Amino acid sequence: MEPRTTSALLYLNGVTVSFDGFRALDNLSLAIEPGEMRAIIGPNGAGKTTKMDVVTGKTRPDGGEVYFDGTFDLTSLDETEIAELGVGRKFQKPTVFDSHSVENNLRLALKGDRRARKALSWRESEDERQRIDRLLETTQLGAVRDTIAGGLAHGQKQWLEIGMLLAQDPKLLLVDEPVAGMTDAETRQTVELLKEINRDRTLVVVEHDMAFVRELDVKVTVLHEGSVIAEGSIDQVSANERVIEVYLGR
Amino acid sequence: MTGSPLIRALDRVSIPFLGLLAAIAIVVPVLNLAMSPLSAWYVPTYLVSLFGKYFCYALLALAIDLIWGYCGILSLGHGAFFALGGYAMGMYLMRQIGTRGVYADPILPDFMVFLNWPALPVYWYGFQHFAYAALMVVLVPGLLAFVFGWFAFRSRVTGVYLSIITQALTFALMLGFFRNNFGFGGNNGLTDFKDILGFNVQSDATRAALFAASVVALGIGFYLCRVIVRSKFGKVLIAIRDAEARTRFLGYRVESYKLLVFTVSACMAGIAGALYVPQVGIINPSEFAPANSIEAVIWVAVGGRGTLVGAVIGAILVNYAKTTFTSGALAPYWLFMLGGLFVAVTLLLPRGIVGGAQDPGIAQPRPAE
Ligand SMILES: Nc1ncnc2c1ncn2[C@@H]1O[C@H](COP(=O)(O)OP(=O)(O)OP(=O)(O)O)[C@@H](O)[C@H]1O
Ligand SMILES: [Mg+2]
Numbered sequence A: 001m002e003p004r005t006t007s008a009l010l011y012l013n014g015v016t017v018s019f020d021g022f023r024a025l026d027n028l029s030l031a032i033e034p035g036e037m038r039a040i041i042g043p044n045g046a047g048k049t050t051k052m053d054v055v056t057g058k059t060r061p062d063g064g065e066v067y068f069d070g071t072f073d074l075t076s077l078d079e080t081e082i083a084e085l086g087v088g089r090k091f092q093k094p095t096v097f098d099s100h101s102v103e104n105n106l107r108l109a110l111k112g113d114r115r116a117r118k119a120l121s122w123r124e125s126e127d128e129r130q131r132i133d134r135l136l137e138t139t140q141l142g143a144v145r146d147t148i149a150g151g152l153a154h155g156q157k158q159w160l161e162i163g164m165l166l167a168q169d170p171k172l173l174l175v176d177e178p179v180a181g182m183t184d185a186e187t188r189q190t191v192e193l194l195k196e197i198n199r200d201r202t203l204v205v206v207e208h209d210m211a212f213v214r215e216l217d218v219k220v221t222v223l224h225e226g227s228v229i230a231e232g233s234i235d236q237v238s239a240n241e242r243v244i245e246v247y248l249g250r
Numbered sequence B: 001m002t003g004s005p006l007i008r009a010l011d012r013v014s015i016p017f018l019g020l021l022a023a024i025a026i027v028v029p030v031l032n033l034a035m036s037p038l039s040a041w042y043v044p045t046y047l048v049s050l051f052g053k054y055f056c057y058a059l060l061a062l063a064i065d066l067i068w069g070y071c072g073i074l075s076l077g078h079g080a081f082f083a084l085g086g087y088a089m090g091m092y093l094m095r096q097i098g099t100r101g102v103y104a105d106p107i108l109p110d111f112m113v114f115l116n117w118p119a120l121p122v123y124w125y126g127f128q129h130f131a132y133a134a135l136m137v138v139l140v141p142g143l144l145a146f147v148f149g150w151f152a153f154r155s156r157v158t159g160v161y162l163s164i165i166t167q168a169l170t171f172a173l174m175l176g177f178f179r180n181n182f183g184f185g186g187n188n189g190l191t192d193f194k195d196i197l198g199f200n201v202q203s204d205a206t207r208a209a210l211f212a213a214s215v216v217a218l219g220i221g222f223y224l225c226r227v228i229v230r231s232k233f234g235k236v237l238i239a240i241r242d243a244e245a246r247t248r249f250l251g252y253r254v255e256s257y258k259l260l261v262f263t264v265s266a267c268m269a270g271i272a273g274a275l276y277v278p279q280v281g282i283i284n285p286s287e288f289a290p291a292n293s294i295e296a297v298i299w300v301a302v303g304g305r306g307t308l309v310g311a312v313i314g315a316i317l318v319n320y321a322k323t324t325f326t327s328g329a330l331a332p333y334w335l336f337m338l339g340g341l342f343v344a345v346t347l348l349l350p351r352g353i354v355g356g357a358q359d360p361g362i363a364q365p366r367p368a369e
Helices: A048-055 A081-084 A102-110 A116-121 A127-138 A154-167 A185-197 A210-216 A234-239 A241-248 B016-031 B045-071 B080-098 B110-112 B130-153 B157-178 B204-230 B230-244 B244-249 B254-280 B292-304 B308-326 B329-348
Strands: A010-019 A022-032 A036-043 A063-068 A086-090 A174-178 A202-206 A218-224 A227-232
Touching: A010 A048, A022 A048, A022 A227, A036 A048, A036 A210, A036 A227, A036 B045, A048 A063, A048 A174, A048 A202, A048 B230, A048 B292, A063 A102, A063 B080, A081 A086, A081 B244, A086 A154, A102 A227, A102 B230, A102 B308, A116 B230, A127 A227, A154 A185, A174 A218, A185 A202, A185 A210, A210 A234, A218 A234, A218 A241, A227 A234, A227 A241, B016 B045, B016 B204, B045 B080, B045 B204, B045 B230, B045 B254, B045 B292, B080 B157, B080 B254, B080 B292, B130 B254, B204 B230, B204 B254, B230 B244, B244 B254, B254 B292, B292 B308, B292 B329, B308 B329
Parallel strands: A036 A202, A036 A218, A086 A174, A174 A202
Antiparallel strands: A010 A022, A010 A063, A218 A227
């Protein structure tokens, strides 16, 4: 293990990703401090999801550095290893296990030994049972615990996926568009949930919905064409000329 | 999810099914051997052998359902593992012939004498021992599946690409086994078996015993599959089928899960092939034909994938229909009927006959994010 080079929990420096010559990420640099919640906004195709792909090992960058916890070079690890380090991810399109019950979705996500041989003889402990109950409570899915996840309403699926993230007990949560398709009431509840989670975990939240980002009331990073064009409070960035141009000039 | 996984597998579905198999394994041989051929209860030997063969197919179908129905791995080359198990058994049976062959060579099978081979090839050593052959029945398909899967799953070959390379695998093996210098009897394969474990393979008693062995093997295979799919391992398999990328991001090493279940499945297919060969009396390279593997997948689709019981029912029903039709005037149209059946089931009964009544149904697979 190399010596710690940064205090940031997640540190990206000069990251570049090209798809057939098209630069989805262009010299992107970003530092997320431990305990922080960061909102990332940007127009369609700005590279928000691609950034998460890079952090979670789905996409290998063409250049640049990505460090987790100051010591782990994420560009040299694969999805499984990165997940084991404590990075959890919610997909843009809600992705749960459709033919498993809500409870089994959480059960599969619950932190524990992931090895194939162990899974064959695995038996649930009392502690695990209680953790699942608590997660069901947090995500308000207790009433549908035995429902097949494929049959959930859209908002419930989003919440289940967040619950699965929590079950992993990650240090860092990457949350891609958590309120897409949610009603206003659900959106408000999600804000509360994310704030609750932020009490002991670091989050990066990608969202389009400005009202939602304002509610979160955290530092905002604006991405455009693969690089950061502004950073600061929501009021600061929405007053920024470059941001106005990018958002309104489309 | 409490209790030992071995006991948890015995539930409302498994107990009656295993009970039924146990009854069949006992009653059919008794009705064949103890009843007078004139009695209304008599089960003729040809039926015993025919159904013995179906039960071997059912075990193959079970192996396919385990990986396809639960983990979404559509192997169109499982016939290869079946055939390899069959060849391992065939080699044992060949070596039992001894001096009773046409050329009466105590060591060399007839086809080797015919080809003027001076000595037994090294890879035929040991096959005169039943225990060694039985080991090879499991080991050879298992090892091939392990090596194949190691490369395929690690490089994340999935979906239709995986299906295509499994077809290529069985096709390549077929071409190899067709060659005389491969040492497995070329296009004639292995046949003219005399006895197994000292018993005449043609006798009624041996046939009844082989039938019972096939049913018992199916029962054990079924129980093993239930243990697997009811465990957390099985839940991870379904998770991989539903959303592979999500499973990875949860920290599961997807390729290890796939590799393990694929290898177990291949071993099961090998055992099915080994029980099949003494009952049909021959194994030749046509068993590797890609069409055989596709047919086996159709049995599973018809019965209902992801149900295990459905795979067994599908294999037996489709093969019974095949026997009925191909022995009558409709014989030339069988392949059309099979194709039509497949289309009809896909459109009208997408979950097959058994249709996921007892397990979480098959959700339409979809890519992550
Ligand atoms: N695998 C890929 N191959 C080719 N181009 C890609 C790939 N993934 C993303 N892109 C392109 O990279 C750019 C950035 O995509 P990305 O999904 O990161 O945007 P985003 O900021 O998440 O947008 P949205 O708000 O629409 O989700 C887009 O132009 C997209 O078309
Ligand atoms: Mg996106």
